[in-house]
Amino acid sequence: MTPPPLAARTVLRTASLAVAMALLAPAAALAHFPFLTVETDGDAPTLRLTFGEGPEEDEPRYLPILQKGTVVRHTPDGAREALELTATGGALTADVSADPPGTVYTLSLPYGVMNREGEAFFLDYVAAAMKEAAPEDAGRPAALNTQSLAVVPEPGNKLKVIAAGVPVAGAEVNAYGDLGGEDYVADANGVVTLTAEEIEDAGRLIVRANVALPGVGEFDGQKYSEIRRYATAVFTPEDFQAAPAKEPAPEPAAAGEDKISVEAVPGADLPVGVTSLGAAVADGYLYYYGGHPGTPHKYSTDEQSGAFRRLKLDDPAAGWEELPGGPKLQGLALVPHPGGGVVRIGGFTARNSLEEEHDLHSMPTVAHYDPATGAWKDLPELPGGRSSFDAVTMNGRIYVLGGWMMAGDEGAAWHGTGLVADLTADPDSEDWGWKTLPTPPQPRRANSVAAVPEAGEEGRIYFIGGMLPEGEPTRRVDIYDVATRTWTRGPDLNGDVMDGFGSAAYAVDGAVYATTLTGLVQRLTPGADAWEDLGELEFPRFFHRLLPAPGENGEPTLLLLGGGSMEQGRFTAVERLGVGE
Template sequence: MFRTASLAVALALLAPAAALAHFPFLTVQDDGDAPTLRLTFGEGPEEDDPEYLPILQKATVVRHTPDGARETLELTADGGALTADVAADPAGTVYTLSLPYGAMSHEGAAFFLDYAATAMKAGPAGAGRPAALNTQPLAVVAEPGNKLKVIAAGLPVPGAEVNASGDLGGEDYTADAHGVVTLTQEEIDDAGLLIVRANVTVPGAGVYDGTNYSETRRYATAVFSAKDFQAAPAKPPAPEQAAAAKLSVEAVPGADLPVGVTSLGAAVADGYLYYYGGHPGTPHKYSTDEQSGEFRRLKLDDTAAGWEDLPGGPKLQGLALVPHPKGGVVRIGGFTARNSIEEDDDLHSMPTVAHYDPEAGEWKDLPDLPGGRSSFDAAVLNGKVYVLGGWMMAGDEGAAWHGSGYVADLNAEELKWETLPTPPAPRRANSVAAVPEAGGGGRIYHIGGMLPEGETTRRVDIYDVATKTWLPGPELNGDSMDGFGSAAYAVNGAVYATTLTGLVQRLTPGADAWENLGELENPRFFHRLLPTPGENGAPSFLLLGGGSMEKGRFTTVERLGVSE
């Protein structure tokens, strides 16, 4: 999904008027009396050459307070810097910069040059990563264990090239597969002002100010000191487990998607595989031009016939699609971008719900969710649909994390949303699976995701529909990122999940840990895992959509078989 570009390339991309290796820097200058946000352009944050003020004045600086509010700041010139008084801002406030330099060409390559920077007013120790940083197209954050992490929209950027300079001298690093650069304790102990910059190249065509480009070259800066790093928390040993099943993976003939999409909705119903919407555009860039409202289905016993186009609808991603017990599928929530590709993101989570009736061949509106919701999941149990996780984005007003879950009876004459007992640990980018039990009961599994603090989690919570209570479940196996953007489905009483690193896991009834069944050759996340008939009743699934950091989006639909 990303290709890293060396820092040497960055030098050739700057405007002719800019000095060698100049970047924008945001810092909070705090002398104890009047904290000031300061924006400069140079080799480091201390420079303030008035020559570069015209560049800085193209920037947008946004203040994100810990309560989720956001506001564009007006900065004033002070010498060669732009400044703002931030004395009244609460601790933990995050400041982000977006500086689209423009579309240009170099050595035959047409690209869009984009700068980002972040700063924070010191918050409480151990508070974790502020949620505002997870909305940035590129950022560098400090993490426990002397780690610098390069993230894009909250996700790690494997192999990113990072430069750290200051009291440490100047060093170039290459991030590992998790986007992490680990500094030595000696480096941290000696650190005064640590100036960090990172860069990525994001494939994807676009138009800016009338000029076409084929990729985006993005650079991010941040400034840290020794107090920004903490000791790594103690990590419990992972359970030792041997693979208990044999996996088979093969491409489904005739099922290739017309275009790769992530964050799509998909369901199996009426002998068909349905999918709706998703994000086929530039990774971590959202616009009306880069979202899909297309709707298709594939007949499972005749996949060679290919996909059938059905009536589409609003452009949505981060939605859920579930089977309706009376036929067809139900589309729930998701978010839509109200901005063009040239404009800043203006993203809104939608409350809309609709039923596709295959006999009528059309969508029929159902009662809305109580509020807009995206980046969540849903599952159907005993004719009722359960909605868990997600957040509500509202453009410039920011995003509010949902602490609630809802259930509605799809068989009722009039669908009505009812509030579930409050789920533990609000989170988004989660997955949901439903396991029926004898007598009409069952359990809903709320799996993984990202917490409001910005940390990913592998936690699993289980809702018992008979007692209407939440129970703790075993964590997913793997590292912290395995809980982010996973996909899950339950077959024969067991829950199966596939995760970002490619792990295939199973949780059987009464087990106190997930079984590792093996690893996928092509790991996916923000994909869908759906049931399909297997040989002799063995569990069999379809892997649909999604992508990986290394390979981008997948168009191939794969059949995953599990045999003991």
């Protein structure tokens, strides 16, 4: 079987956000990098920025390079501000004695466009350092989850490479200390495990990682076709903790022979591959809106979509019909309207150009596309901006779960509440608009949602997987009972920890189906205490959509739309997923 068609020049090579990057081999030992450290040897803690083979160097000739960078202070209360550093010898320094413990400092240093062997690439450096954490603090500082690339220590003598808070699988990392250095390859969770001796003998452990991102752009009048980003960090043995005791992971459901069939839908290829799109099936059509067709982890007005299209399910060969679009959005939801058409909910938009720093804002807007009029009509807005969530309709109501609210320089706030709106209510009545659900057990984003209706107006809503505020993916599943307005814990998704990130789900005939990052297709039937593994996709997707399709012989049939793969990139093919018994 040949791979489905891919969007032109959008191959993703990492394990995340709709997003996968491949790590280049670590740079040679004599290469120069920027290093950000907090030094405590003097009278006061001093933030120090240098450029060289290691953080101890301070050659004045490199000051013009360092002065191109921006250093931002992130205090534990969520505040952030740019710092002014002063040249001291060959280093840039700042007195940080007044900053509270746990303050994080980050560097963004766009070096410029380089030309090597006929290839032009944009060279970008990032670095991070932290002032000693308060004893009561635990876990990774939230500021590091917003960085385009970072290396962080984990309990159990581990290092983790993350991009926008998401682990980078297969990362190649170079770490060296007083007795020399080693190259490592991270596991599927972005983790490198060091020995206790390596940590103790390192003195100061200097770590580098680099990624290559496809993407055409221009910087200072020079064009490039690739971004190469390098991250550095410096640790001491005190930065590493013993691994916490863990309960043994539950055994996954017994695997049987594959019960799935997958085929591309002829004539249904997307015009361009997108991740984090909104999609729904309504009125015999497959609709989709927006998404991210651009460079992974890079968001701008140039690299988001506001396109709106539909495909007639009984005649897919007729191709996609262009419909009235709207604001450029990704991380949104699209659900059927009980009166016909679809409802567009939330998402985030970038207010920056490709060359500018990210200025990302989650939107509260909700609108109904009515095919009878061919136009959008505004509905009551969400109580606050929301993106990276999921939504579903059941019995005339929309349920919204998960997500966060990004507000540019003010940072992001995670949503701990779920919402419901009755689309059948009288617009002039008090029942119109958004109501708050009983609080879900655990905030998260990059989750999926499915609904299982029952007789009358009852049913259950499944809140599946996602990313926790601490920056870790989760396979957790929680179930909301509409009749009793209560939450119960459901069986975790099968697979490894990353299978909870960017999944897609839909319920058919009372069973919930989910497809995950590693390609697992699994089903949770009523009353079951574990998910059933049905098989694996040859071409896995994440940040995609799973939707119902006309079936044959009464068997459940679903559509896979959009999304990306760590190996294959963004998919343009729409695939039909059949499930047998």
